[in-house]
Amino acid sequence: MHFNTACIHAGVEPEPITGAIMTPIFQTSTYVQPELGVNKGYEYSRTENPTRSVLQTALAALEGGKFGLCFSSGMSAIDTLISTLKSGDHVLLCDDVYGGTHRLLKRVREKQGILSDFIDFSDLRLIESHIRKETKLLWIESPTNPLLKIIEIPKVVEIARRHGVKVAVDNTFMTPYFQRPLDLGADIVCHSLTKYLNGHSDVVGGTLIISDETLYQELKFIQNAVGAVPSPHDCFLVLRGLKTLAVRMERHQQNAFDVANYLVGRKEVNWVRYPGLKSHPQHDLARKQMTGFGGMVSFELKGGIEAAKRFVKGLHLFALAESLGGVESLCDHPAIMTHASVPQEIRMKLGVSDGLIRLSVGIESADDLLSDLECAFREA
Ligand code: P1T
Secondary structure, eight states: OOHHHHHHHTTOOOOTTTOOSSOOOOOOSBOOOSBTTBOSSOSBTTTOOHHHHHHHHHHHHHHTOSEEEEESSHHHHHHHHHTTSOTTOEEEEESSOOHHHHHIIIIIIGGGTOEEEEEOTTOHHHHHHHOOTTEEEEEEESSOTTTOOOOOHHHHHHHHHHHTOEEEEEOTTTHHHHOOTTTTTOSEEEEETTTTTTOSSOOOOEEEEEOOHHHHHHHHHHHHHHOOOOOHHHHHHHHHHHTTHHHHHHHHHHHHHHHHHHHHTOTTEEEEEOTTSTTSTTHHHHHHHOSSOOSEEEEEETTHHHHHHHHHHTOSSSEEOSOOOSSSOEEEOTTTTTTTTSOHHHHHHHTOOTTEEEEEOOSSOHHHHHHHHHHHHHHO
């Protein structure tokens, strides 16, 4: 089945009693058991829910994995994976990650003895030299959030295999439409469903996709034991969002190209980062590893925080808001918004400066988006 067809059909069967073509919202907490010790596959909705089961199957199919598990947020998906580790274990992460991932590792899990280092994964020798015998997991975002660096997933996998370490890829920015990390050798794929997979900015959710049955059973056990599960209604909404994933991603990309090319020509901008631009330092790697470049564009304004304040004030169509991946365009100021939880000295070292702006380019008419940016530059 081609990917576009799978977005609409994978995992979805007509409901057997009525023939309803859309998966119903099984808004129930529990299930009546016909006799003691006998059930119809469902006992309690923290453990299993039919709407969630369909979504989990669909997501696994789109990522080319055997198993999917869904959670109440991207963060709870990440934390469930971290919960497979024990005190003394070590995680090595790429340095430019979502601020919440940094906060979870450094301010929550470190107190419980799970150690972590954040390093530049584009330097493969650095990865090798930071792996220790306690290292259990390598964590990649590619492209990274917010600087859109590309990490060579197969090369990281090669290093991990040599050391018996697992590799997880947060594929939120690309979605399986443009990048399939399991095909590139990764063990685990993670998503914030809140973003492109749902696509309509009306759900917070997360998922983990895996093919190893033992790891799946362990994660499923934690999913039930901890209980950070999504509601049936949210699962329904994500299932609906998935149906248009392919067409949305094409349009996000088309608009992102227009926005990136427009920004390149502005004298108020120091640099523009979009993996589809030839000027992106890892454009060739992006072409090799991904089948497209997504809808996220980052750029640095000359004039720091004051210029940034004036710029965002001048926007009318791009909404000043955290998050990304919805049909509407959003503008984020990482230093003050999404990455405020990353300590300032680390942000500065990475290049998450006060002039940095991250755009989630939506699927509106590109002309309107460019006019909006024009207006903001006039203001700035
Ligand atoms: O927000 P939540 O659904 O819990 O997902 C967390 C998360 C995980 N991974 C990536 C790559 C993310 O970007 C996020 C959330 N990010 C934002 C809210 C943001 O604006 O970047």
